[in-house]
Amino acid sequence: MSDSGIGARVKRKEDERHLHGRGRFVSDILLPNLHDVAFLRSPLAHGRIRGIDIPDDLKSQVYTAADLADVTPVRAVATVPGFKASDFPPLATDKVRYAGEAIAMCVARTRAEAEDMVDLLRPDLEELPAVCDVEAAVQSGSALVHEDWGDNFFLDAVVGGDLGDLEKTAPVIVEREYKMARQVMNPMEGKAVLAHWDDTASQLVVYTSTQVPHSIRSGLSMCLGLAEEKIRVIAPDVGGGFGYKCILQPEEICVAWLALKRRHPVRWIEDRREHLTAGANTREHYYKVKAFADERGKLLGLDATVTISVGAYSVWPFTAVIEAGQAGGNLPGPYAFGKYRCRTVSVATNKPPFTPYRGVARPGVCFAMDLTIDAVAREVGREPHEVRAENLVQPEQMPFTNVTNKFYDSGDYPAGVREAVEKIDVAGIRGRQQQGEPDGRLIGVGFATYVEQTAHGRPVFGAWGIAVVPGYENASVKLTADGGLEIRVGVQSHGQGMETTLAQIANTELGIPLDRITVIHGDTGTTPFSTGTYASRGIVMAGGAVATCCRELIPRMAPIAAHFLQCKPDEVRLEGGMMKGPSGEVPLADVGRAWYLRPDQLPEEINESGLEVVMGYKPGIETGVFGYATHAVTVAVDPDLGQVEILDYVIVEDCGTLINPMVVEGQTYGGAAQGIGTALYEEMPYSPQGQPLASTLADYILPGPTEVPKIRIFHTETPSPYTTHGQKGVGEGGAIAPHAAIGNAINDALKPLGAEVGETPMTPHRILDAIQAAKAKAAAE
Amino acid sequence: MKAAKFDYEAPASLDEALSRLAENGGKPVSGGQSMGPMLNMRLATPDLLVDLRRLDELNGYSQGDGKLVVGAAVTHAQVEDGALPDVTKGMMASVASDIAYRPVRTRGTIGGSLCHADPAADWPSALTALDATLVVAGTGGTRRIGIDDFLLGAFAIALNEGEVLIAVEIPVLSDAARWGYFKFCRKTGEFAETICGVVFDPANDIRRVVLGALGGAPKRLGELEDRLGDGIPGVNGIAAAIDALDIAFEPAQLVMHNTAVRRALRQAFGS
Structure with a gap:
């Protein structure tokens, strides 16, 4: 391992600008005659639009759906049988279907003036009954989000099927219900888009805070009817994405359209209130789980129903049903059992359109599955971590195809649990529990184990038949005339550290020092195509593509070096950043200078392809490579307040080869912080009329520095046999398990009281309610 | 979220501030930690802000x-x-x-x-x-x-x-005074779920047990105040005093309020 190549703990190149406040985000971009947009948003969750009263003097600055009649609405379809499509117009047409849906846009010289105009508009809305509760939404007679459907099902599907006679024969049957609150992703930077027409290039230039610039270009082309080469999408610095920015946003379409219409630069910068209300779009799952097990707690089968409150529209390109698809497919997780049936119900509701958030369904299924494992363990009277380890896919079974046909490529899952047991010191905690705490609190320990499918491609996304399927990843590398390297990738790095890790891969391949490698990304005008950064695919796909390009560059450089070294090209090898021949060596700078600046020095028979390489790549397996981890947490629960304090937090993770351990740790910390938010704090409550009730960060509680404990991370490395360097994705994993581990720890703490929680966030109110319910039950018995 | 247009004045004296407020019906502001967000969310749309902070x-x-x-x-x-x-x-x-x-x-x-x-x-x-x-x-x-x-x-x-x-x-509390203050927030810096303040200082004729974070003004728990100084009230006495407020609490809220009063009293009189 070199001191800056794969495996090295090098500091992130991008932090230099970020830590000095020199990042350049959309809202840092100023252009002459730039105007600001503010949106009039629906005050109702569900209503018919009878009209909008616009004062005469504002009419040239206000736009409604009628003005955007030539825009094709977003129609995000999946080809799975039974899926119902919904048109998602960028500005509401006949109906509003969630509170916060955009109805009109106002354009002015400043945002404050645009907001003044919004205040003067009078939308005439006829309120309709709001569809908010998923149980009620599926009853006949419910109000309908989309009347032409006849019901509120986006999709009702079943995965697996035959449970045999488990209902009669299973020695142990455990039934539970779980709920995940609706959440808001809350990247530090919200959405932001700035568009202008560039007469020089004859292009519409759209700066947008996105994870997927190339996909956004295709989406804008589709909606605006403008050819792709007429559109350039640039994602400058992006302050977090988490899935919120991997879909085509209605505001992106509106602002792009407005720039075409008005021919001056326009922008819209989402504020936190818009984000919290119109962007409360994820995590809301409801589970009914029945687990069948033997007397030792070994799972024999699982019967489940997952209902997802999908919101009003299907988002492009991931649709309204990918969440359910991921839930049904991933519920069994790392556990090996033979019989499985899962009904997944995707219900249209009058809430913002569901968007996949870091972990995509797996935070929900991990919560349901791992709390169920512990419930089974309690039922059979055994240590939960032992029951968990026994139920996991065992190392000798690898590679393993599970009950939903997921192919787990490599790993030792039980070893991760064993290490976590030791690090969190279960024996010590059990002893402490026997003694009791001096302050009267109850302590508990909990575990959760998950697999993280990463960099999955055609077979997975193709099966859903969505509009954008990730397949072959492209990159380009260019040796510069002075021996440096430019890497261009179509993925976008918005916190993943890819400006550093991709350079580390190139450093390992070519020996060029990190400070001579520049990574360019996020611009359709300068980078090769990629569907973008999501599904934990960056380091596997873009990393693989960069390595492939670097490897192709070597035979391109060899004949040039051979000329200087007076040897045959096949006698030249690259070593330590030098081209070496039998009797000497030349630096890459000499090769670059000769090719670009002094080709007169080169012989006639040189390869004319040059030193700029564009190559495609796909990993050896397209169903994804599976990272995994076990989270273990010790909590103290105050039974008189319902307050939870995290006393210790351990993560044992394996994402294959670590390209940069510090970047992996950063991803893991960040994800875990979000998972702690899911566990204990974050919730967008709704009134029965569908009004979002947490419109500021005083009401929507995010974990802060005092709520996120010191997390102890331990790495294991089981290289994937299917990727260039054994790497697996790791971007989402941290967020998958915290609420499951914390939930199990809380339930372990509450065990003496006979109480159990199963709904996120596990607030003081919910914990006290659970304790009260247990007391009432005990009193009744 | 940008504030609607407003004027801002920082008068040099209290008299000037009072006359500005009387003439123009402006809104006084000092630290602005609540007024700022209210302005930006347009929950407050005053024509004039009169800044009192430096008076x-x-x-x-x-x-x-x-x-x-x-x-x-x-x-x-x-x-x-x-x-x-x-x-x-x-x-x-x-x-x-x-x-x-x-x-x-x-x-x-x-x-x-x-x-x-x-x-x-x-x-x-x-x-x-x-x-x-x-x-x-x-x-x-x-x-x-x-x-x-x-x-x-x-x-x-x-x-x-x-x-x-x-x-x-x-x-100015006497040397013999005792106090307790307990607050519970879901996270550091959040507004409270429950608050209880206790001050016992017979020399100043202060015997107060106050329950806060109630959705209205804080309430004094008279039944407990009357018995302050006679040892720490028991769980049942605390529950009865809170019940006497006749506020319909959710069960979990009631547990929290009882805990707050218990802990504030323990802090005041515990040792």
């Missing part, structure tokens, strides 16, 4: 007659940092140190907090427990009003149009 009459303190008079524009951070004489055996500094976050404390003021009267804020409950008296100025002169009569409900106070809260009078 001499609202800053600093004076001591005499068994009381400490604290200027209304004194910040939470000043209280926390000991910029005032400690007349409450550390209670006020302790309460101040746990208000929101330090950046809020460096700007937010004791008078602003009382006038905003958020039920979940600290000063309304803590100063009710301390039996503070408030000094209010108008163009016609000043008047004094007990805090129990000042706090009328959620975001509602007994301040007339054009009047300004200029100071808070805190009784």
Whole structure:
């Protein structure tokens, strides 16, 4: 391992600008005659639009759906049988279907003036009954989000099927219900888009805070009817994405359209209130789980129903049903059992359109599955971590195809649990529990184990038949005339550290020092195509593509070096950043200078392809490579307040080869912080009329520095046999398990009281309610 | 979220501020920690903001007659940092140190907090427990009003149009005084789920047990106050005193309030 190549703990190149406040985000971009947009948003969750009263003097600055009649609405379809499509117009047409849906846009010289105009508009809305509760939404007679459907099902599907006679024969049957609150992703930077027409290039230039610039270009082309080469999408610095920015946003379409219409630069910068209300779009799952097990707690089968409150529209390109698809497919997780049936119900509701958030369904299924494992363990009277380890896919079974046909490529899952047991010191905690705490609190320990499918491609996304399927990843590398390297990738790095890790891969391949490698990304005008950064695919796909390009560059450089070294090209090898021949060596700078600046020095028979390489790549397996981890947490629960304090937090993770351990740790910390938010704090409550009730960060509680404990991370490395360097994705994993581990720890703490929680966030109110319910039950018995 | 247009003035004296407020019907502001967000969310759309923060009459303190008079524009951070004489055996500094976050404390003021009267804020409950008296100025002169009569409900106070809260009078507690203050928040810096303040100082005739974060003005638990000094009240006595408020709490809320009272009493009388 070199001191800056794969495996090295090098500091992130991008932090230099970020830590000095020199990042350049959309809202840092100023252009002459730039105007600001503010949106009039629906005050109702569900209503018919009878009209909008616009004062005469504002009419040239206000736009409604009628003005955007030539825009094709977003129609995000999946080809799975039974899926119902919904048109998602960028500005509401006949109906509003969630509170916060955009109805009109106002354009002015400043945002404050645009907001003044919004205040003067009078939308005439006829309120309709709001569809908010998923149980009620599926009853006949419910109000309908989309009347032409006849019901509120986006999709009702079943995965697996035959449970045999488990209902009669299973020695142990455990039934539970779980709920995940609706959440808001809350990247530090919200959405932001700035568009202008560039007469020089004859292009519409759209700066947008996105994870997927190339996909956004295709989406804008589709909606605006403008050819792709007429559109350039640039994602400058992006302050977090988490899935919120991997879909085509209605505001992106509106602002792009407005720039075409008005021919001056326009922008819209989402504020936190818009984000919290119109962007409360994820995590809301409801589970009914029945687990069948033997007397030792070994799972024999699982019967489940997952209902997802999908919101009003299907988002492009991931649709309204990918969440359910991921839930049904991933519920069994790392556990090996033979019989499985899962009904997944995707219900249209009058809430913002569901968007996949870091972990995509797996935070929900991990919560349901791992709390169920512990419930089974309690039922059979055994240590939960032992029951968990026994139920996991065992190392000798690898590679393993599970009950939903997921192919787990490599790993030792039980070893991760064993290490976590030791690090969190279960024996010590059990002893402490026997003694009791001096302050009267109850302590508990909990575990959760998950697999993280990463960099999955055609077979997975193709099966859903969505509009954008990730397949072959492209990159380009260019040796510069002075021996440096430019890497261009179509993925976008918005916190993943890819400006550093991709350079580390190139450093390992070519020996060029990190400070001579520049990574360019996020611009359709300068980078090769990629569907973008999501599904934990960056380091596997873009990393693989960069390595492939670097490897192709070597035979391109060899004949040039051979000329200087007076040897045959096949006698030249690259070593330590030098081209070496039998009797000497030349630096890459000499090769670059000769090719670009002094080709007169080169012989006639040189390869004319040059030193700029564009190559495609796909990993050896397209169903994804599976990272995994076990989270273990010790909590103290105050039974008189319902307050939870995290006393210790351990993560044992394996994402294959670590390209940069510090970047992996950063991803893991960040994800875990979000998972702690899911566990204990974050919730967008709704009134029965569908009004979002947490419109500021005083009401929507995010974990802060005092709520996120010191997390102890331990790495294991089981290289994937299917990727260039054994790497697996790791971007989402941290967020998958915290609420499951914390939930199990809380339930372990509450065990003496006979109480159990199963709904996120596990607030003081919910914990006290659970304790009260247990007391009432005990009193009744 | 950008504020609607408004004018801003920072008068040089209290008299000038009072006359501006009387003439123009402006809205007074001091630390701006609540007013700022309300302006940006357009929940408040005043034509004129009159900034009281730098007025001499609202800053600093004076001591005499068994009381400490604290200027209304004194910040939470000043209280926390000991910029005032400690007349409450550390209670006020302790309460101040746990208000929101330090950046809020460096700007937010004791008078602003009382006038905003958020039920979940600290000063309304803590100063009710301390039996503070408030000094209010108008163009016609000043008047004094007990805090129990000042706090009328959620975001509602007994301040007339054009009047300004200029100071808070805190009784100098005796050496034998005891106090307890317990607050529970879902996270550091959040508004409280429950608050209980207890002050017992017979020398000053203060016997107070105050329950806050109720959705309205803080309430005194009279049944417990009557028995303060006779040992720590039992669980049942506390529950009965809270029941006597006749407020319909959710079960979990009721548990939290009981816990807060128990813990505040234990802090006051526990050792």
